[in-house]
Amino acid sequence: MAAIAPLCDFGWQGVDATLLGVDGRRYSILSQAGNRGLVVAFICNHCPYVRAVIQRIVRDARDLKQLGIGFVAINANDPIAYPSDSYDGMCTFSRKNGLPFPYLHDADQSIARLYNAVCTPDFFGFNAAGKLQYRGRLDGSRKQEASADLRRDLFEAMVEIAETGSGPREQFASVGCSIKWRDK
Template sequence: MAVTPSKMLPLQQQAPNFNLLDVSLGKKVSLDNLKGKKGTLIVFMCNHCPFVIHLLEHFISLAEELKPQGIATVAISSNDIESYPQDGPQQMQTLCEEYGISFPYLYDPTQEVAQAYDAACTPDFYLFDDQNKLVYRGRYDASRPQSGKPITGEDLKNAALNLIHKKPISENQFPSMGCNIKWK
């Protein structure tokens, strides 16, 4: 399987707004509607990527842990569904039901949002503060499919907890690794 690293955007960059379909609600939502009191975690993901599947259950638990602490989570799928129909809105909704995903899972049909965030792979994580400034971009943790390393979420979780508790977030961040976004 080919591995694509995330692009390491400059920290403090402003989060681009969006207006995308929430597949569970069946209506469009914007970043302004979804942002958390203390911050917002945006992850570009898809249904079929082995890197996403590898950590999905752990990530869902982390998102649930962060929610009452003021961090909202938003997932976005930007893959070309003509080439990868398993990543389409109906399949996204099915994934939400199967895994009990309670955070919004949005569909980016034009891929403009992925381009605005300069997303490169799935999963690709972006953590923004309460002013929508980028404070973390990078990997979930050091685990990968078949690596033998445990899934901990420590890189992302430490950044989120530091944000919540108003502590400095290390700028020594490592790129996420995963499948490339399937561009049209």
């Protein structure tokens, strides 16, 4: 069943943590910011929503980097219940899809909880001051193939944030598979 993320809590300060990346190195989330902003994306390996858009995520991350906006992705899914979302699965997924950004493992799910991440994919766009200005979808395609003229919601919002420091007031919630939480 699809989960729908809440919309933007404008001005919320991003939370930092150091997590293990698929290359075996540890990365600070907020240190991935460019001089004009940062996207923090919660994704996973098995979700059909993520799998349908992963190449567009890669494209947007590359294009945003050229504009001074950093990108980092985090997987918080329970790898016991979903073995394909294990750390080894993340390494394979990253290689297969040519991820040009750090893909981090939130092994204890604490960062996903602090961000109030709901689904995969779930995108958080921060301005240069580290304040949240976008929480919404990548684009309107969901799990379908995207038409060539489909508006790039995340990309366009981040361009606006880079230029003005503020995100668009009209935002559309991200829809995807729910985060696979471990039983407490």
